[in-house]
Amino acid sequence: MLNRYTLQDAERKLLTLLMPEGLLEYFDIMDVVSKDNELHIYLDEKNIAPSGYENAKLESKGFMPSAEIKDFPIRTQKVTLHIKRRRWTVLADGKIITRDWNLVREGARMTTEFGLFLKGIFG
Numbered sequence: 001m002l003n004r005y006t007l008q009d010a011e012r013k014l015l016t017l018l019m020p021e022g023l024l025e026y027f028d029i030m031d032v033v034s035k036d037n038e039l040h041i042y043l044d045e046k047n048i049a050p051s052g053y054e055n056a057k058l059e060s061k062g063f064m065p066s067a068e069i070k071d072f073p074i075r076t077q078k079v080t081l082h083i084k085r086r087r088w089t090v091l092a093d094g095k096i097i098t099r100d101w102n103l104v105r106e107g108a109r110m111t112t113e114f115g116l117f118l119k120g121i122f123g
Helices: 004-018 101-106 112-122
Strands: 027-035 038-045 058-063 067-074 077-084 086-090
Touching: none
Parallel strands: 038 077
Antiparallel strands: 027 038, 058 086, 067 077
8 A cells, every 4th residue: 555655756757757858847737627538737837936046036926828738649638738837026126037948958957858849839
């Protein structure tokens, strides 16, 4: 019998295998809806300061409009990812910022494939 901690680890491993590589480092799954042989997965960007702003005082200002991305089918169900990117205000100067996916892709925390995937969506 699995304890709760082990079950959470197993669930995370399974989700990591089903989602595009690197996605769960930057996004939380908020909801999953199965309707008419289609799976809709709703993802919100985590409230983690973008590169270059780790020491700045930021205030989350919600999310940009959701982007819909078709992904590979899972168990014969079409998959649509509904991705919401976060935006922040830099309190020192009032500047609105978002994560720069080009910088993330160049770092070691994300594969080039996933970085290009996000860059293609968000520019």
